[in-house]
Amino acid sequence: MxxxxxxxxxxxxxxxxxxxxxxxxxxxxxxxxxxxxxxxxxxxxxxxxxxxxxxxxxxxxxxxxxxxxxxxxxxxxxxxxxxxxxEDIDVERATAKVAEAERRLQAGGLPSEVKEAQISLEKARLRKKIAERARKTSHA
The missing domain is CATH 2.60.15.10 (F0F1 ATP synthase delta/epsilon subunit, N-terminal)
Incomplete structure (x- = not known):
């Protein structure tokens, strides 16, 4: 192998x-x-x-x-x-996208709009988590 x-x-x-x-x-x-x-x-x-x-x-x-x-x-x-x-993900931008997606989700709307907001929130949280971990690792 x-x-x-x-x-x-x-x-x-x-x-x-x-x-x-x-x-x-x-x-x-x-x-x-x-x-x-x-x-x-x-x-x-x-x-x-x-x-x-x-x-x-x-x-x-x-x-x-x-x-x-x-x-x-x-x-x-x-x-x-x-x-x-x-290392290519901007933590501050990702954090802002999380807040924006949470606001959109809170606002509700049509089922398709809610689903789109849920997906946006999932993507934003993922990007933020990965970027924050990379930042901590590089500063350790």
């Missing part, structure tokens, strides 16, 4: 990451799943969530907003609608 697995994260705009990693933990639509080198082939849809990957003792993360993951024994390809590395 090889020691690392290639992780590629692709969005419609660009190849965001292409790196050999020791482990990948992805937010599958049926729950999180972990991938180590030599894993069997499979395909999964992804939900809004945190994609984590470990290189040695360091764990990195990014926000993933929907997509697919294709797993082979030597490679994990994440094709995401939107993906952001933790």
């Amino acid at each position: 090889p020691g690392t697995i290639l992780l590629e994260v692709v969005t419609p705009e660009k190849l965001l990451l292409s790196q050999q990693v020791d482990e990948v933990i992805a937010p599958g639509s049926e729950g999180e799943f972990g991938v180590l080198p030599g894993h069997c082939h499979f395909l999964s849809t992804l939900r809004i969530g945190e994609l984590r990957y470990r290189i040695g003792d360091q764990t990195n993360s990014m926000a993933v907003l929907w997509g697919f993951a294709e797993v082979t024994p030597t490679k994990v390809t994440v094709m995401a609608e939107i993906a952001e590395k933790a």
Whole structure:
């Protein structure tokens, strides 16, 4: 079994990451799943969530907003609608987006507007959590 697995994260705009990693933990639509080198082939849809990957003792993360993951024994390809590395997320902007989404949710409205506000709040909270953790880790 090889020691690392290639992780590629692709969005419609660009190849965001292409790196050999020791482990990948992805937010599958049926729950999180972990991938180590030599894993069997499979395909999964992804939900809004945190994609984590470990290189040695360091764990990195990014926000993933929907997509697919294709797993082979030597490679994990994440094709995401939107993906952001933790270090690229602005904590203050993410905090403001949480407050904005909470206000929209409180205002209510049509069922479609409420659902949209719930999704916005979920995305904003995810981005804020990931950015705050990255900030704490970099200042530790």
